Amino acid sequence: MKRGLFAKVALPVASVAILLVLWQVVVVLFHVQTYVAPRPLDAIRAVTGNWSLLWPLVWEIIKETVGGFVLGAVVGVFFGVVMSKIPVVQKLLYPTLILSQAVPVIVIAFPLAAILGFGSVKPILAIVVWIVFFPVTVNVIDGLGHVDHDLLNLAKVYGASKWRTFWHIEVPATVSPLFSGLKIGATYAITGAFIGELASPEQVGSTGSSLALYVQHANANFNQAAVFGITLLMALIGVTWFLAVGGLEVLSTPWLRRSTVRHWRRQRIAAPQDGH
Numbered sequence: 001m002k003r004g005l006f007a008k009v010a011l012p013v014a015s016v017a018i019l020l021v022l023w024q025v026v027v028v029l030f031h032v033q034t035y036v037a038p039r040p041l042d043a044i045r046a047v048t049g050n051w052s053l054l055w056p057l058v059w060e061i062i063k064e065t066v067g068g069f070v071l072g073a074v075v076g077v078f079f080g081v082v083m084s085k086i087p088v089v090q091k092l093l094y095p096t097l098i099l100s101q102a103v104p105v106i107v108i109a110f111p112l113a114a115i116l117g118f119g120s121v122k123p124i125l126a127i128v129v130w131i132v133f134f135p136v137t138v139n140v141i142d143g144l145g146h147v148d149h150d151l152l153n154l155a156k157v158y159g160a161s162k163w164r165t166f167w168h169i170e171v172p173a174t175v176s177p178l179f180s181g182l183k184i185g186a187t188y189a190i191t192g193a194f195i196g197e198l199a200s201p202e203q204v205g206s207t208g209s210s211l212a213l214y215v216q217h218a219n220a221n222f223n224q225a226a227v228f229g230i231t232l233l234m235a236l237i238g239v240t241w242f243l244a245v246g247g248l249e250v251l252s253t254p255w256l257r258r259s260t261v262r263h264w265r266r267q268r269i270a271a272p273q274d275g276h
Contacts, residue, residue: 038225046229054230057211062237064121064193068128069241072189073182076133080140090141101134105192109199124196131192132185139181143174176256179249186245190238 020040026032027039034042047054079097083090105127112130113123147170155165197212211230218226 035222035224038228042225043228043232046223046225047233050226054211054214054233057209057214058233058237061190061193061197061211061234064124064196065128065189065237065241068125068193068196069132069185069189071125072129072132072185073136075129076136076181076185077140077178079133080137081144083137084141084144097134097137100130105131105195106198109195113196113199121200123200124193127196127199128189128192131188135184136178136181139177140174143177144170147173172255175253176249179245179252182245183242183249186242187238189241190234194234 023040027037083093109127112126116122151169155169194212197210215227215230
């Protein structure tokens with residue numbers, strides 16, 4: 001148990017360390033100038049050294065990421081259930097949903113900001129919702145479309161109502177596909193929030209600024225250490241949110257990790273047989 005937990009923690013940490021070492025080797029070996037790519041420690045110092053200034057901006061984008069993710073998850077589940085239960089709606093909307101995802105997010109970001117209002121958090125949330133809801137919708141439809149028909153027929157034979165059948169059979173069967181969609185959305189939610197801040201240049205917040213504006217200003221001043229440092233920070237936020245959703249999945253689906261017979265139980269059952 002401890003060895004498995006150690007492997008799950010140590011291997012990802014080791015992979016990140018290897019990437020940082022490779023980054024350092026490439027920069028030093030090829031004599032890359034600092035205005036092109038900084039060294040990893042310089043990028044990290046650019047964040048930690050200005051943390052008092054960056055923290056309000058980081059906290060703002062975290063709130064946008066989480067808020068947009070939750071709204072996107074709710075919208076995705078709603079559309080997934082409706083489209084699964086009403087085939088006509090699915091045939092009408094599914095091609096439109098696919099088309100909506102074929103349009104680059106950056107293209108729709110500025111029109112959304114103009115419609116919902118520059119300088120507000122609404123376009124930022126809308127863009128995160130736009131990114132998150134589609135994988136959730138698709139996975140909910142897929143989960144509800146692959147429920148065990150024998151269980152559905154058995155419930156019908158016993159006279160279970162549609163609501164009880166949905167809650168006790170269809171929902172549990174959809175939880176795993178749902179979390180697959182949520183984890184995909186969690187990975188890209190921070191990107192959506194950042195693009196939304198780019199499209200809404202005067203975001204309303206406690207500082208009147210945003211992390212995207214900070215990166216733009218750093219890039220304009222050839223402060224690549226700050227640009228790379230913020231990129232690492234955003235990646236860390238995205239990974240943390242992905243792990244949080246994965247942890248919620250573990251708590252919500254204990255039956256997926258519960259063996260029918262515990263290891264110690266199997267040993268006790270097998271012991272008398274070994275003695276014969």
